[in-house]
Amino acid sequence: MSATRIHSQPKSWLWGTLTSIRLTVFLLLILAAVAVIGTVVPQNQPQNHYVSRFGEVWGQLLWLGGFTQVYFSPWFLGPISLLAANILACVVHGLPQAINRAGQRLTVETALTLPERGQITWPAGVDPQPLIEATLSRELGHCRQETLPDQKVYLREKGRFRPVGPYLIHIALLMILAGGLIGKLWGVDGQLAIDQGEVAGAFQVGPRVEKPLNFQVRLDKFQVSYYEPGGSPKEFRSDLTFMQDGREVSRATCRVNEPVTFGGLTFYQSSYGSQATGPIRLKVQLGDLSESIEAPLRQPADLPGGRGKIIPMKVDGNFQGYGPAVLLAFSPGSGHPQVFWTLKDRPGLGQQPGPYRFTVESIPFGYYSVFQVKHDPGVAWVYAGFLLFLPGLYLAFFRPAERWALVLAKTSKGKWQGRLLGASPRNREEFAARQERLLMELKRGMPS
Amino acid sequence: MISQILGGVMLIYLLAAILFLMAELWSSARLKGAGRVTLWLGLGLHTGALLGRWWESYHLALGHTPAAAWSEKLQLIIIQVPLSNFYESLIFFAWCLPGLGLLAFRRHLQGYLGAVVALLASLLLAYASFGVDSTIKPLMPALKSNWLLIHVVTAFLGYAAFALACGTAILYLFQERRPRASLPPLPQLDSLIYRTTVLGFLLLTLGIATGAVWAETAWGRYWSWDPKETWSLITWFIYAALLHARLLKGWHGRRIAWLAVLGFMAVLFTYFGVSFLLSGLHSYLT
Incomplete structure (x- = not known):
């Protein structure tokens, strides 16, 4: 652009x-x-x-x-x-x-067309060359020297590659866009949900569309841990075993920020859950009455005493770090059902509506873990674009082009005369400051 | 303890702003020097408070995740950088303003420019101290990554550079309407706007790129059109337009200043608006 x-x-x-x-x-x-x-x-x-x-x-x-x-x-x-x-x-x-x-180095011919920035004439008998060389190398860095029949030219050029910078940036942008397109066209992106202990041989790539894996993967164990009960989650961890034709090939642990790659596919820990594997056993108390009942998930179970029904809505293997829990809906004969969590290991925690008091005897449950599964050949292009961006930005914005030439010649009276030429169209301020310093330094030690 | 120190830093920045203003009104070199010293003092204390919070955060994490080997400790230090919630981001943003200002403006950071920067830093600290929960919470799994440090640091340094550009642009617009001898001349302000914008653009680009790499390792998607991502892209577009207008169309002065102000509005929306009004992957910030 x-x-x-x-x-x-x-x-x-x-x-x-x-x-x-x-x-x-x-x-x-x-x-x-x-x-x-x-x-x-x-x-x-x-x-x-x-x-x-x-x-x-x-x-x-x-x-x-x-x-x-x-x-x-x-x-x-x-x-x-x-x-x-x-x-x-x-x-x-x-x-x-x-x-x-x-690609064009600063040549003497081009340098001589640069605008003149100052002139210095040294007195007769003074050889200014050591001073010039020292000053130029201090202020501008190493300078090239070209000797012509009647004059000597010092050349210095910075930021010659600046014009390429903006193009590197734009090529980088194209690479990033190309990476996105490549990923869309040739990438694979899906989800895999496995129950703990289960072996999967395919994953979901769309609603009701499955894609076979050319290996098998087993979820050995899923764990969720909390910093403290009632605190925030600390880690979601899935232990996986990859198998080829029923033979174990490798084991890996997948966490958030620690994806696992196998057979060209990468697995990212995405979400998890727990589900009941059988009816939930509850102890129900009403006054002196105490009875154990079995309630299958999402099915109403009659309560002793006939004062309502209970429905286990869902189970959680580690509810906020307090251990296994079940979400119960108590439906009295008339009126709205009331929903509340009941914890297996902490029966005292949590409000219950009454008149019944429920405690959990057992929650048969199993975890499942959900993975984002993908292969994206475009990512390399995107990253390459990011990397190319940096030299592009550096050249375009931090290496302004600057050209200097000092033409040294002997006048007819045998005095050395220097002409300072230079230009920096995009960095006038710094250029002007440097020009002032250079002229001052070059005139130093001269009887005025 | 650290919150109290930060409250003190807020007052020191406020004092620096007042000193800069007074130095300007009475054109006193001594007050100007006092303003600079006060700003440096505030920045020093602020840096100490940031490091203190980092240390505290690291020790809390050590209680949850005992680390023995030095590599584990180093890893824990990196991910416990105090940049993981809204409060900490405000504190860091406030630090970036005078920090980057002294770096980018050097001796120009005085007078009205210095007052604007110091006042903005003070306001951010005031908001953080009075309006935001400052407790250190353990890290959620998604944030446990080495990319946290580089992503947040580059993004907020970028925000701060754009804030400096916007502050300079506002001064430019005032200076253009009613010139004051005490403010830097227009071409100098114009050049400062451009320089800080370039710096901010570089840092925002790095922030977006590191965020993309992080998202790829965390979720398997380098870009998800999360509102914060989208707004950072909109911000990036605005500054890209500014740079093109200046470098290719030769725009200078007032039009660039207005674009710098517009760009910073987008930055503010990316930072605050998205966190409060739209939900998404970055919503743990609030």
Whole structure:
């Protein structure tokens, strides 16, 4: 994009538009607007969510208009593809020129065309060369010297590769976008839910679509631990065994931030849960009455005394770090059911509605663990783009081009005369400061 | 203890802002020097408080996860960096302003510019002290990563650089309307806006990239269109537009200043707006 249109060479309208910065700004604005919509309208929700939240008309419009998956809709994919084309066109348009410029070392001929910044004439008999060499190497670093028949030229050039910087940045952006596309086209992304102890040979890649693994994976054990009972979770840990044709090949532990890779697929700890493997045994007390009952999950069980029913809604293997628990719904004969957690190991904790008092005798349960399973060949492209970005930014913004030349010649009266030439179009301030210092240093020690 | 020190730092920054303003009003070199010294003092104490909280956080974690080998300890130190909740992010943001300001503005960080930076840092600390829960909580599993340090540090240094650019831009707009001899001349302000924007752009890019790499290891997705990610991208677009306008179209002065202000509005929304108004992967911040 740092290539401006060259008007002397008439190009087609299409090419002119594609390489224009106006198109870039226009696309960035559209993309920003679409992204704003994407953060305000919740994404990937079911249709009725939008109708209930935004009303019949707006909900339908958002749904049908693709705004509920806006980053995968033409509203987003259109401008982003055009942006990619825009960036590519700018790179194709300007990169050869930039490389060409970077490849040209500062020659004496070019240096002599730089604007003059000052003149110094040393008195007769003084050889200024040691002073010049010391000053230039201190202020500018190592300088090249070229000796011509009647003059000597010191050359110094910094930031010669700066013109390439912006193109590296834009190539990096293209690589990142390409990585996204490669991942979409050739990547695999799915979910795998395994019960503890179970062996899986396939994972879900879409609603009701399974993809076979070319190996088997077994969840040996799932554990969730808390910093303290009632505190926040400390670790979700799945111990996995990978098997080939029923033979154990390797074992690995998968945690959040510690994915496991096997057979070209990477497993990320995504979520977990626990489910009942049999009826829950409860001790029910009402006054002096005390009785054990068995209640299967999500089925109403009659209570002794006939004053209502109990339904175990769900089980949790380690409820907030307090150990196994069951969510009970107590439904009295009339009125609303009341829902409450009952802990197996801490029967005293938690409120119960009464008149019954429930304690848990046993909760047969098993954990399951859910993994994000994926293979994304685009990630390498994205990371390579990130890495390329850094030298690009460095060259573009932190290495301003600066050219200096000091032309030393003998005047007819035998005195040495120096002319300081130089330019730095993008870094005038620092250039001016350096110029002042250089001239001052070069004049030092001269009788005024 | 550390919260009290930070309360003191808030007052010191406030004092620095007042000294800078007074130095400006009475054009007193002595007050200006006092302002600089006060700002440095505040920054020193602030740094100490940050390190103290890091130490405390590390020792709390050591209680939960005993570490014996030095490599385990080092790992624990890295992930226990005090950048894991809203309070800690505010404290660090407030630290970045004078820290980065002294680095980027050097001797220009005085007068109105110094007062703006010191006052902003003081306000952030005041908000953190009075409005936000300051207890140290153990890390949730998703945050236990070496990427936490580099991701949050780059992102907030970027935010701070944009804050400096915005503050300078506001001064530019004032200076343009009613020139004052005491403020730096317009071209100098313009150049400071540009420099801080470039710095912020570099840091924001690093923040987004490190965040993407982290997300890839944590969730298997380098980009999820989480609201914070999306807004950081919108912010990035705005600053990219600013840099293109300046470098290719030669925009200078007022238009760049307004873009810097607009960009910082997007930064503020990315930081506060997304945390409070939209939910997503970064919602543990609140």
